[in-house]
Amino acid sequence: MIPALPRVDVSDRIARLRAALADEGADAILVTRLPNIRYLTGFTGSAAMALITATDGLFVTDGRYREQSAEQLGAAGCPLEIAIGLGADDQRDHLRRVADRAGVGRLLLEAGGVTWAQARDLADRWFPDLEVLPGDPIVETLRMVKEPAEIERIRAACHIADDALASLLERLGTGITERAFALELEVAMRERGADGNSFDPIVASGPNGAKPHARPSDRVVGRGELVVIDFGCIVDGYCSDMTRTVSVGEPSPEARHMWEVVHEAQAAGRDAVAAGVEAAAVDRVCREIIAAAGWAEAFAHGTGHGVGIEIHEDPRVSQASSATLLPGHIVTVEPGVYLPGIGGVRLEDTVAVTEGGCDPLTAFPKHLVV
Amino acid sequence: MIPALPRVDVSDRIARLRAALADEGADAILVTRLPNIRYLTGFTGSAAMALITATDGLFVTDGRYREQSAEQLGAAGCPLEIAIGLGADDQRDHLRRVADRAGVGRLLLEAGGVTWAQARDLADRWFPDLEVLPGDPIVETLRMVKEPAEIERIRAACHIADDALASLLERLGTGITERAFALELEVAMRERGADGNSFDPIVASGPNGAKPHARPSDRVVGRGELVVIDFGCIVDGYCSDMTRTVSVGEPSPEARHMWEVVHEAQAAGRDAVAAGVEAAAVDRVCREIIAAAGWAEAFAHGTGHGVGIEIHEDPRVSQASSATLLPGHIVTVEPGVYLPGIGGVRLEDTVAVTEGGCDPLTAFPKHLVV
Numbered sequence: 001m002i003p004a005l006p007r008v009d010v011s012d013r014i015a016r017l018r019a020a021l022a023d024e025g026a027d028a029i030l031v032t033r034l035p036n037i038r039y040l041t042g043f044t045g046s047a048a049m050a051l052i053t054a055t056d057g058l059f060v061t062d063g064r065y066r067e068q069s070a071e072q073l074g075a076a077g078c079p080l081e082i083a084i085g086l087g088a089d090d091q092r093d094h095l096r097r098v099a100d101r102a103g104v105g106r107l108l109l110e111a112g113g114v115t116w117a118q119a120r121d122l123a124d125r126w127f128p129d130l131e132v133l134p135g136d137p138i139v140e141t142l143r144m145v146k147e148p149a150e151i152e153r154i155r156a157a158c159h160i161a162d163d164a165l166a167s168l169l170e171r172l173g174t175g176i177t178e179r180a181f182a183l184e185l186e187v188a189m190r191e192r193g194a195d196g197n198s199f200d201p202i203v204a205s206g207p208n209g210a211k212p213h214a215r216p217s218d219r220v221v222g223r224g225e226l227v228v229i230d231f232g233c234i235v236d237g238y239c240s241d242m243t244r245t246v247s248v249g250e251p252s253p254e255a256r257h258m259w260e261v262v263h264e265a266q267a268a269g270r271d272a273v274a275a276g277v278e279a280a281a282v283d284r285v286c287r288e289i290i291a292a293a294g295w296a297e298a299f300a301h302g303t304g305h306g307v308g309i310e311i312h313e314d315p316r317v318s319q320a321s322s323a324t325l326l327p328g329h330i331v332t333v334e335p336g337v338y339l340p341g342i343g344g345v346r347l348e349d350t351v352a353v354t355e356g357g358c359d360p361l362t363a364f365p366k367h368l369v370v
Numbered sequence: 371m372i373p374a375l376p377r378v379d380v381s382d383r384i385a386r387l388r389a390a391l392a393d394e395g396a397d398a399i400l401v402t403r404l405p406n407i408r409y410l411t412g413f414t415g416s417a418a419m420a421l422i423t424a425t426d427g428l429f430v431t432d433g434r435y436r437e438q439s440a441e442q443l444g445a446a447g448c449p450l451e452i453a454i455g456l457g458a459d460d461q462r463d464h465l466r467r468v469a470d471r472a473g474v475g476r477l478l479l480e481a482g483g484v485t486w487a488q489a490r491d492l493a494d495r496w497f498p499d500l501e502v503l504p505g506d507p508i509v510e511t512l513r514m515v516k517e518p519a520e521i522e523r524i525r526a527a528c529h530i531a532d533d534a535l536a537s538l539l540e541r542l543g544t545g546i547t548e549r550a551f552a553l554e555l556e557v558a559m560r561e562r563g564a565d566g567n568s569f570d571p572i573v574a575s576g577p578n579g580a581k582p583h584a585r586p587s588d589r590v591v592g593r594g595e596l597v598v599i600d601f602g603c604i605v606d607g608y609c610s611d612m613t614r615t616v617s618v619g620e621p622s623p624e625a626r627h628m629w630e631v632v633h634e635a636q637a638a639g640r641d642a643v644a645a646g647v648e649a650a651a652v653d654r655v656c657r658e659i660i661a662a663a664g665w666a667e668a669f670a671h672g673t674g675h676g677v678g679i680e681i682h683e684d685p686r687v688s689q690a691s692s693a694t695l696l697p698g699h700i701v702t703v704e705p706g707v708y709l710p711g712i713g714g715v716r717l718e719d720t721v722a723v724t725e726g727g728c729d730p731l732t733a734f735p736k737h738l739v740v
Contacts, residue, residue: 062671064670115481134486187557300432
């Protein structure tokens with residue numbers, strides 16, 4: 001099911017990070033957020049730090065990951081020296097040694113990626129001789145524009161999700177519970193090669209659909225009911241995200257109207273996506289259509305978000321977003337309407353931004369009645 | 371499969387938090403870590419904050435969770451007022467209103483539960499008139515001692531894991547891959563009522579077992595090989611954790627020796643668990659047995675950790691731990707030996723600490739040859 005994927009090579013990423021560091025006027029950054037560690041080094045374990053200086057660098061993990069880190073950094077072309085720190089003090093000493101060797105004075109931490117307690121500890125006890133500064137999400141900013149090898153992974157994850165849903169849609173008419181359908185969907189994605197879910201799937205039928213983030217329950221999906229199905233998977237570290245809302249048999253006229261309004265909003269939002277467009281403008285396109293139907297308050301979330309190593313990343317597609325879309329950004333377009341006691345509709349695609357528009361990565365058809 | 375579980379009532383937890391706050395000399399705490407939010411309020415969504423003062427309090431979430439928060443806080447007996455903040459400014463205003471009303475001067479944040487960026491924002495922009503202080507993990511400390519309703523959930527999760535493994539062990543001899551076995555294990559737990567995995571299962575055969583945190587691969591499990599199987603599930607928000615290492619058919623004498631040493635260490639560690647015992651002493655018992663076999667360096671992780679709403683919580687069972695075990699603590703005992711190029715052995719139980727010893731919650735038999 002998964003096509004041959006081009007190799008991910010991280011060496012250029014570290015070069016781009018160094019350029020960004022120079023722009024920030026810092027000598028080094030201590031990367032602690034695991035999605036950023038993965039992006040920069042290829043390492044997929046649960047504990048590591050990377051110190052990147054203008055010309056030097058060190059990857060530190062613990063004894064559990066001695067073999068794995070050597071394998072993964074090697075495969076990804078990561079140029080960093082690897083140190084195994086058997087305890088916190090040992091890890092600190094390794095990092096200090098390289099900071100000294102590189103003459104680091106001003107060290108950025110990832111202010112959005114360390115806890116306040118960690119920041120205090122790093123500044124006061126690990127690096128008392130350095131100027132430790134709260135850094136912006138520099139690596140996250142690099143991650144926004146996806147390389148072809150990344151887009152292919154997200155495309156493969158989207159394709160698996162499309163195919164899994166196609167294989168199971170008729171199961172909705174068999175008296176299945178939300179929970180059982182969610183499990184079948186997860187298994188179908190895994191059997192097609194997914195590494196796992198990109199998030200716990202939402203299968204929300206009837207009134208449950210009014211909760212945008214409902215968890216699958218033991219409720220049996222009934223005929224003529226709206227069912228919101230929001231799900232995705234991970235392929236080699238990259239996420240997919242798609243929502244479809246369907247009804248087994250004809251729904252009520254009100255439900256059909258909700259669906260048609262959201263369908264129009266989603267199509268308009270997707271059509272608005274292009275390089276050079278403000279993300280907030282995409283949100284506005286969707287929001288105005290829903291507001292014109294009288295449901296402004298019932299669309300109580302942003303229109304979308306970036307997708308990549310994390311299921312929610314920058315750029316955000318919302319009223320508050322200041323981002324301008326660029327080629328290689330991958331975002332969702334997912335307006336919704338939620339009416340307490342009645343139900344909800346959300347339709348969502350994951351798309352890759354291109355010069356003239358977008359490349360939809362999720363392709364499952366949008367039909368209300370199945 | 372899941373027995374009737376006693377209701378979780380959170381009202382006493384907030385009372386205990388207030389007592390702890392008074393001990394800290396603070397007027398209020400802003401709880402932001404989601405596992406702590408769940409513990410204090412019953413809310414399971416992905417975004418919320420709770421301000422708890424000596425006599426007052428507020429739960430704030432966003433528009434997606436209007437219905438869910440009302441349902442869950444009501445069901446859990448949480449006495450907090452609920453506010454829906456449609457954006458960050460709106461949430462801030464709700465919190466300021468209650469902080470003013472309660473006369474808060476000294477406000478604790480969860481220093482280990484907010485990022486440095488969030489802490490700066492909260493201190494400088496949300497609460498510039500308050501003394502905003504880095505708080506210790508107060509809620510995590512409350513969470514260490516489990517109530518009977520919590521122990522029953524963890525017991526149910528452990529029982530599901532036991533039963534799922536029993537149903538599948540013979541599949542290891544059928545030429546199955548690590549990845550396929552992991553998926554079958556996950557499905558078997560879900561079919562028995564689990565809400566999901568407590569972590570991605572580890573199924574590591576032959577040389578892969580030398581990586582303590584290996585991910586399941588497409589390697590076929592061979593006969594006479596050690597296979598490390600580390601997995602768990604979630605029942606109503608509470609985790610289980612168990613590891614077994616088995617061989618389909620007789621393994622090499624060296625593999626058998628490794629297994630027997632780890633088996634002895636694990637049994638001794640588990641037997642050492644009791645209220646009043648230092649967690650570090652349990653680690654020492656395991657470590658000495660493995661060191662005596664010449665493998666001190668090959669046991670490159672701690673002996674165990676607390677289990678509850680999170681798969682890894684306090685108390686830690688390690689050389690560095692300063693915890694003393696108390697009745698109601700739930701911890702794992704999981705020594706291991708890892709030999710690069712050869713393989714690994716880990717055996718793990720989750721146990722509830724009692725006055726005289728411990729109550730093993732995972733009960734699957736430990737046999738090397740299956």
